Amino acid sequence: MFRPLAIFIGSRYTRAKRRNHFISFISLTSMIGLALGVLAMIVVLSVMNGFQHEMSERILGMVPHATVGATQPLDDWRPVAEAAMKNPEVQAAVPFTQLDGMLSFKGAMQPIQVSGVDPAQEGKVSIVASHIKAGDLQALKPGEFGVVIGEITARRFRLAPGDKVTLIVPEVSTAPGGITPRLQRLTVVGIFKVGAELDSSLALINVQDAAELQHWQPTQVQSVRLKVRDLWLAPQVASDIAQGLGPQYRADDWTHTQGSLFSAMKMEKTMIGLLLLMIVAVAAFNIIATLVMVVNDKGTDIAILRTLGATPGQILGIFVVQGSLIGIAGTVAGGVLGVIAALNVSRIVGWMERVSGQHIFTSDVYFISNLPSQLQWGDVAMICCAGLVMSFLATLYPAWRAAQVQPAQALRYE
Structure with a gap:
């Protein structure tokens, strides 16, 4: 050869x-x-x-892929969800409210990000239900002010289901300084563990309880949470949906909160x-x-x-x-x-x-x-x-x- x-x-x-x-x-x-x-x-x-x-x-299974809201609370979130579901990239759309505060227990305090969710629909957009270590997500009943906290938070405060904690939320008022703290007693009904920093910084309450903390009507929500097929398309998908709904609507996505990580x-x-x-x-x-x-x-x-x-x-x-x-x-x-x-x-x-x-x-x-x-x-x-x-x-x-x-x-x- x-x-x-x-x-x-x-x-x-x-x-x-x-x-x-x-x-x-x-x-x-x-x-x-x-x-x-x-x-x-x-x-x-x-x-x-x-x-x-x-x-x-783990992280993007817990935080919203994208949200679509307005400058004012949404009186009815369903039309926004229906408009979002018309986009082929959107897999699910559920009501969502988010607020920041401080969690207090026996004099100890830590900052916390509270998400108002509908426990019946949260499984469509989140993995939290499959990572509950104690208690039950479905125990977040409206009006009972239950809370599901992360495992690190529970370990830090030595909390178990049934314990009471205090949530401190800033509230705009006419008092000098313009902001006064509002205190709300919450009952721990569940503990989740996803194995990330969210175990120490995130808590879940019922979306109607979140509305009451904000002095809204029980049916009002801050935004609609979306789950998209391709995470990297979430910014464009949310922006397109918000633009289609009108100029008063705005979009947010995971790249603003977790993009640096x-x-x-x-x-x-x-x-x-x-x-x-x-x-x-x-x-x-x-x-x-x-x-x-x-x-x-x-x-x-x-x-x-x-x-x-x-x-x-x-x-x-x-x-x-x-x-x-x-x-x-x-x-x-x-x-x-x-x-x-x-x-x-x-x-x-x-x-x-x-x-x-x-x-x-x-x-x-x-x-x-x-x-x-x-x-x-x-x-x-x-x-x-x-x-x-x-x-x-x-x-x-x-x-x-x-x-x-x-x-x-x-x-x-x-």
């Missing part, structure tokens, strides 16, 4: 057992280092994807990816040292090939092929092992916990009890391409040096 000279000799040099075992050792370490760098990048980026997915599922997570993934890419670069550029030593070791062979008619381009191609084969082998091995490790990282961590007898991730310390991993083939392709490109670039200088070897000088002392 016909094969170009560069591929034929380059592949033989890669497979050959050299007299200089140190060169073989350097070639092997370059290949192993490249494989480990690619493996580490795939596993770490998959774990970061898993964390991002886990946090988005996810931007920080995205930047963190980018920076860690770049740092790990440096590991791959170091391993790839070890190929330079390998090929420089190979060129010095094969000086006589290069001179003989030149005297037999090989062109400088063919000599250059020989060492480009040799270095590229080392890079391909390391990248492929690292890619395969990285994919296997990323798909089984939770099992590997679980095995390590069983062997060591120690819990690496405990729900008491971390928001998660296992190591999430989400393999994205786009990341795998990008990492492998980066490894191959850097391996190829690392071959150019040694190959150019080999192409510059002068036969007469190389054979002078042979």
Whole structure:
């Protein structure tokens, strides 16, 4: 079978057992280092994807994807919900009221964001019902001023269902200063835990109780909460719905409240990816040292090939092929092992916990009890391409040096 000279000799040099075992050792370490760098990048980026997915599922499963309201409380939220449901991106629309205040218990206080919800419809837009650890979301009866709080808040105040807490809400008044606090006793009817900061900053009450705290009519709400199919389209979807309803309507979405968190997570993934890419670069550029030593070791062979008619381009191609084969082998091995490790990282961590007898991730310390991993083939392709490109670039200088070897000088002392 016909094969170009560069591929034929380059592949033989890669497979050959050299007299200089140190060169073989350097070639092997370059290949192993490249494989480990690619493996580490795939596993770490998959774990970061898993964390991002886990946090988005928990946080964005609790906070509104988008809301549509007016400058004044909505007397009837259903026409707004019906208009929103006409948009194909909207999956659900429910009444919603939000207010800020302070939660007080036996002299201890903490800021809290209170969401007024309809417990019968909250499951359409929120995951809170599936994360209730004590009590029941359906116990939020109108007029009874029940409250569902987060697990961190309950632990901080040592609260349990049936305990009484005080909600302090600022209220506009004619008194000097313009604002007076309004106090309302609430009964804890449930405790939720989603494993995020919301466990310490969010509380739920009935939407009619929220209206009474605001001195509104029982049927009035602040806005309509939307659940959309594509989270990244939420700003545009909410804006389109508000514009269609009229100039007095306004839209809000999750990017205003949680956007900084996810931007920080995205930047963190980018920076860690770049740092790990440096590991791959170091391993790839070890190929330079390998090929420089190979060129010095094969000086006589290069001179003989030149005297037999090989062109400088063919000599250059020989060492480009040799270095590229080392890079391909390391990248492929690292890619395969990285994919296997990323798909089984939770099992590997679980095995390590069983062997060591120690819990690496405990729900008491971390928001998660296992190591999430989400393999994205786009990341795998990008990492492998980066490894191959850097391996190829690392071959150019040694190959150019080999192409510059002068036969007469190389054979002078042979």
